[in-house]
Amino acid sequence: MVGVHWDISWHRSIGRDTFWTPAHICIHLCGVLAGISCAYLILSTTLDRQSPLRNCSVGIWGFRGPLGAFVAAWGGIAMLTSAPFDNWWHDAYGLDVKIISPPHMVLAAGMMSVHMGALVLIAGQMNRASGELRRSLQILALYVGGMILVCLTVLQMEITTRSDMHTAHFYRLVAMVAPLVMGAIARASRYKWSATAVTGIYTIFVLLMSWILPLFPAEPKLGPVYHHLTQFAPPEFPLLLMVPAFVLDLLWQRTAGWGILRQAAVSGVVFLAVFWAVQWPFANFLMTPAARNWFFGTKYFGYYISPNSFLARYQFYRMEQGAQLWQEAALALATAMAAMWVGLAWGNRVSCIRR
Amino acid sequence: MKLLAGVLLVAPLLAHVGSPDVFFAGDAGPYRLLVTIRPPPVIPGVAEVDIRSLATDVRQIHIVPLPMRGIASQLPPVPDLARPSKEDPQFYSGTIWMMATGSWKVRIEVDGAQGPARLEVPVPALSTRVMTMQKGMGWILALLGVFLCAGLVSIIGAGTREAQLAPGAAPDAAGIRRSRIVMAVLSVGVILAAWAGYAWWDSEADEYFRYVFKPLKLDARLEGGNRLAIQLVDPGWLNRRTDDLLPDHGHLMHLYAIRMPAMDVVWHLHPERGASGTFEQTLPSMPAGHYALYGDVVHASGLPETAITEVDWPEIQGAPPAGDDAGGPVTIGNPIARLPDGSQLEWLDNLKLRAKQPYVFRFRVMDASGQPASDMELYMGMLGHAAFVRSDGSVFAHVHPSGSVPMAALALTQPQNPHAGHMMMQTGIPPEVSFPYGFPRPGEYRIIVQVKRGGKIETGIFDAKVEE
Numbered sequence: 079m080v081g082v083h084w085d086i087s088w089h090r091s092i093g094r095d096t097f098w099t100p101a102h103i104c105i106h107l108c109g110v111l112a113g114i115s116c117a118y119l120i121l122s123t124t125l126d127r128q129s130p131l132r133n134c135s136v137g138i139w140g141f142r143g144p145l146g147a148f149v150a151a152w153g154g155i156a157m158l159t160s161a162p163f164d165n166w167w168h169d170a171y172g173l174d175v176k177i178i179s180p181p182h183m184v185l186a187a188g189m190m191s192v193h194m195g196a197l198v199l200i201a202g203q204m205n206r207a208s209g210e211l212r213r214s215l216q217i218l219a220l221y222v223g224g225m226i227l228v229c230l231t232v233l234q235m236e237i238t239t240r241s242d243m244h245t246a247h248f249y250r251l252v253a254m255v256a257p258l259v260m261g262a263i264a265r266a267s268r269y270k271w272s273a274t275a276v277t278g279i280y281t282i283f284v285l286l287m288s289w290i291l292p293l294f295p296a297e298p299k300l301g302p303v304y305h306h307l308t309q310f311a312p313p314e315f316p317l318l319l320m321v322p323a324f325v326l327d328l329l330w331q332r333t334a335g336w337g338i339l340r341q342a343a344v345s346g347v348v349f350l351a352v353f354w355a356v357q358w359p360f361a362n363f364l365m366t367p368a369a370r371n372w373f374f375g376t377k378y379f380g381y382y383i384s385p386n387s388f389l390a391r392y393q394f395y396r397m398e399q400g401a402q403l404w405q406e407a408a409l410a411l412a413t414a415m416a417a418m419w420v421g422l423a424w425g426n427r428v429s430c431i432r433r
Numbered sequence: 434m435k436l437l438a439g440v441l442l443v444a445p446l447l448a449h450v451g452s453p454d455v456f457f458a459g460d461a462g463p464y465r466l467l468v469t470i471r472p473p474p475v476i477p478g479v480a481e482v483d484i485r486s487l488a489t490d491v492r493q494i495h496i497v498p499l500p501m502r503g504i505a506s507q508l509p510p511v512p513d514l515a516r517p518s519k520e521d522p523q524f525y526s527g528t529i530w531m532m533a534t535g536s537w538k539v540r541i542e543v544d545g546a547q548g549p550a551r552l553e554v555p556v557p558a559l560s561t562r563v564m565t566m567q568k569g570m571g572w573i574l575a576l577l578g579v580f581l582c583a584g585l586v587s588i589i590g591a592g593t594r595e596a597q598l599a600p601g602a603a604p605d606a607a608g609i610r611r612s613r614i615v616m617a618v619l620s621v622g623v624i625l626a627a628w629a630g631y632a633w634w635d636s637e638a639d640e641y642f643r644y645v646f647k648p649l650k651l652d653a654r655l656e657g658g659n660r661l662a663i664q665l666v667d668p669g670w671l672n673r674r675t676d677d678l679l680p681d682h683g684h685l686m687h688l689y690a691i692r693m694p695a696m697d698v699v700w701h702l703h704p705e706r707g708a709s710g711t712f713e714q715t716l717p718s719m720p721a722g723h724y725a726l727y728g729d730v731v732h733a734s735g736l737p738e739t740a741i742t743e744v745d746w747p748e749i750q751g752a753p754p755a756g757d758d759a760g761g762p763v764t765i766g767n768p769i770a771r772l773p774d775g776s777q778l779e780w781l782d783n784l785k786l787r788a789k790q791p792y793v794f795r796f797r798v799m800d801a802s803g804q805p806a807s808d809m810e811l812y813m814g815m816l817g818h819a820a821f822v823r824s825d826g827s828v829f830a831h832v833h834p835s836g837s838v839p840m841a842a843l844a845l846t847q848p849q850n851p852h853a854g855h856m857m858m859q860t861g862i863p864p865e866v867s868f869p870y871g872f873p874r875p876g877e878y879r880i881i882v883q884v885k886r887g888g889k890i891e892t893g894i895f896d897a898k899v900e901e
Contacts, residue, residue, distance in 0.1 A: 133601040136591040159577045170564040171641045302505030
C-alpha cells in the first residue's frame with residue numbers, strides 16, 4: 079500500500095513519465111512477491127508428501143496448499159494481468175488520470191486478493207494455534223485488516239474528497255467499505271478492540287504517508303499545471319473512522335449474544351450516525367485556514383487541480399436536496415447495515431478456517 | 434467489437450486534412466530552428482518532437498508543452514531535454530506528454546553560445562482514433578480472464594469444501610455437495626460480473642468517443658449562378674463553437690476549391706461572414722466539374738480546423754477575382770511551372786520524397802526574361818502560400834514559409850508582438866520562397882504554390898511522388 083499511495087502522489091505531483099517509476103515497481107513487486115512466495119508454498123506442499131502443511135491444505139486442480147496461498151497467488155496473477163491490459167487501455171483511450179477504470183479495477187481486485195490471501199493464510203494458522211503464537215498472529219491479522227481498509231479507501235479517494243463531505247453520497251460511499259472491514263476483522267480476529275485497532279492502523283498509515291511524502295522534492299513533468307509544486311502532494315487527512323470504530327467495539331462487547339442480523343442492523347446505524355456526527359464538523363474545520371498546514375495537509379494540491387475547482391476554493395459540493403437527500407441518506411443507512419452484515423458473516427467464516 | 438485487429442481512423446485529421454504533424458521553421462532568438470511535432474493520436478498521449486538547428490552554436494535544447502491560453506499557460510512543468518543525435522549533433526529529438534484535448538503550444542528553450550532563447554510552436558492536441566484490440570493481445574487477455582474466473586470459482590469451492598476441516602480430515606459427501614452448489618452459484622455470479630465489466634468497458638469507450646475529434650463540415654450552396662453561401666456545420670464535439678473564429682492573415686476563412694480528380698483548376702478564395710453567420714463569396718469564372726472544397730478556420734483558442742465538402746458545379750460565369758482571391762486553370766510544371774504572364778516558377782529541389790520525412794520545399798520566381806523576379810510582393814503578409822494535396826483529396830495542408838502552423842495561432846504564442854504571424858519586410862523581397870512540410874503517407878501529390886509579384890498573384894502547380 080506504500081507503493082499505491084506513493085504512485086498516486088507521483089501522479090498528483092510529477093505525472094506519469096514511464097511505467098518504471100519506483101512507485102509502480104513497488105506495486106507490481108507486491109504481485110510478484112505474492113506470486114513467488116505462494117507458488118513456493120503450493121508447490122512445496124504439493125510435491126513434498128512429508129510437508130507439515132500437507133494436512134492443513136486444500137486441493138485445487140491437483141495442487142495442494144493453504145487456502146490463503148491460492149487466494150494470494152490468484153491476486154498476484156490478476157495484478158500482473160492488469161499490467162498489459164492497463165498499457166493497452168492507455169494506448170487506446172489515452173493515459174487515464176482516474177483511479178476507477180476497468181484495468182485499474184483488475185489491479186485492485188488482485189491487490190485485494192493478495193490482502194485477503196494473507197488474512198486467510200494467517201487465520202488458518204491462528205485458528206490452529208494458541209498462546210503467544212495466536213496473539214502474534216492476531217496482531218498480524220489486525221495489521222492486514224488495516225491495510226485492507228487503506229486499499230478500499232484508496233479506491234474511493236477521488237470521490238471522497240473533503241469537498242464531498244457534506245453530501246449524503248459521501249457517507250454512502252464510506253459505508254460501503256468501512257463497516258465491511260470492521261465487521262470482518264472483528265469476527266475473524268476475535269479481538270475485542272479490533273475495529274479501533276484496524277482503523278487506528280489505517281489512520282497512522284495515512285497520516286505517515288501524508289506527513290512523509292511532502293518531505294521529498296517533486297516537480298510536475300506534465301501539463302497543464304495549475305499549482306506549482308516543489309514537493310510530493312500527499313493524500314488527504316484520514317477519515318475519522320476511529321471514532322465510530324471505538325463505539326462499535328464497545329457495542330460489540332455488550333451485544334456478543336445477539337444474532338448476526340440484529341447486530342448488523344444496529345451496528346450499521348451506530349456506525350453511520352457516529353461517523354456522520356464527527357466527520358461533518360471536522361470537514362468544516364478542514365475548509366478553514368487553520369487546517370492549511372503540514373499536519374492537516376489541506377494546503378497541498380495536485381498540480382492539475384483547477385484553481386476554480388471546489389477543492390482549491392475550499393468549498394463543499396452542494397448537498398442533495400429534498401427527496402434526493404432522503405433517498406441518499408436511506409441508501410447510506412441500508413449500505414452500512416448490509417456491508418456490516420457481509421463483513422460479520424465473512425468474518426465468522428474466516429474465524430473457522432483451519433487450512 | 435473490441436477484439437478486432439487494427440486501428441479505426443474516425444475522422445479526417447484536425448487542422449489540414451489527413452496531415453496531423455506540425456512543421457515549423459522559426460527563430461529562437463539568434464538560433465534558426467526547423468521543428469517537427471508529431472502529436473499523439475490519443476490524448477493524453479506522447480508527442481514526438483524533432484528539432485534541427487541551423488545554428489552550430491546550440492549547446493542544449495529543452496522542450497515543454499503548455500496550454501495555449503489560461504493560467505496553466507504561465508506555469509510550465511519541468512522541461513524535457515531534447516537529446517542530440519549521435520550521427521548529427523545539430524538534430525535534437527524528444528518526447529512530451531500532451532495531457533488534455535485542445536489548443537497547446539510547445540515551448541522550445543535553447544541554450545547556446547549566444548545566450549538563452551525560446552520559441553513557441555502551436556500544436557493541436559486532439560484524439561483522432563479509436564483503437565481496437567489486436568487479436569494476439571485479445572486472446573492473451575481472454576485466456577487470462579478465463580483462467581482467473583475459473584481459478585476464483587475453484588478456490589472458493591475448495592475453501593467451502595475443505596478450509597474448515599480439522600487437519601488431516603477428508604471432506605465428506607455433504608461438504609462436497611455444498612461446495613459444488615457454491616461453485617455453481619458462483620459461476621453464475623462470475624459470468625454476471627464479467628458481463629457487467631464488459632458493459633462498463635463499453636460505456637468507458639463511448640465516453641472516450643465523445644472526446645474523439647469530429648471536424649466541422651462545410652455546407653456549400655451555389656445561389657444565383659455565381660454566389661457561394663457556406664455554412665459551418667458542427668457535428669457536435671465538446672463545447673466547440675463556430676462563432677469564435679480568429680482572422681488568419683486578415684481572413685476568417687481560407688477556402689481552396691480544387692477541381693477533382695485532375696486538380697487542373699485551383700482557386701484560393703476568402704469568403705466573408707455575413708450577419709447571419711453564413712460565409713459568402715462571389716465566385717470567379719470556373720469551368721464545370723466536381724470540386725473539393727477545403728475551408729481553413731482558426732478558433733479563438735488557436736485551434737485550427739479544415740472543414741471539407743465536395744460539390745458538382747456547372748460552368749460558372751463569375752466576376753474577376755478581387756482582393757487576395759487568386760487561382761484559375763493551371764498547368765503542371767516539373768520543375769518549372771510557366772505562368773500566364775510569361776514568368777516562371779521553378780521548384781529548386783530534386784528530392785526523392787519519402788513519407789513522414791520533413792523537407793523544405795524551395796521555389797524561385799523568374800520574370801519573362803528568365804531572370805530572378807525583382808518585383809516580388811508579400812501575399813497576405815507572406816512570401817507565398819502553398820497547399821499540398823494528395824491525388825485522392827484525402828490529404829490537404831495549407832502551408833506558409835514558416836510551416837503548417839496557422840498564423841493566427843502563432844500570434845497567440847506571442848501576444849506581446851503585434852507583428853507575429855506575418856512578415857514585416859516591404860522592400861527587397863527575395864524571389865525565393867520555401868515551405869517546410871512532410872507528407873503523411875505515400876502517394877501522388879500536387880503542390881500548389883502562390884506568390885505575388887508586380888501586383889498580380891501567380892499560381893504554379895507541381896507533381897510530387899512520395900514513397901514509403
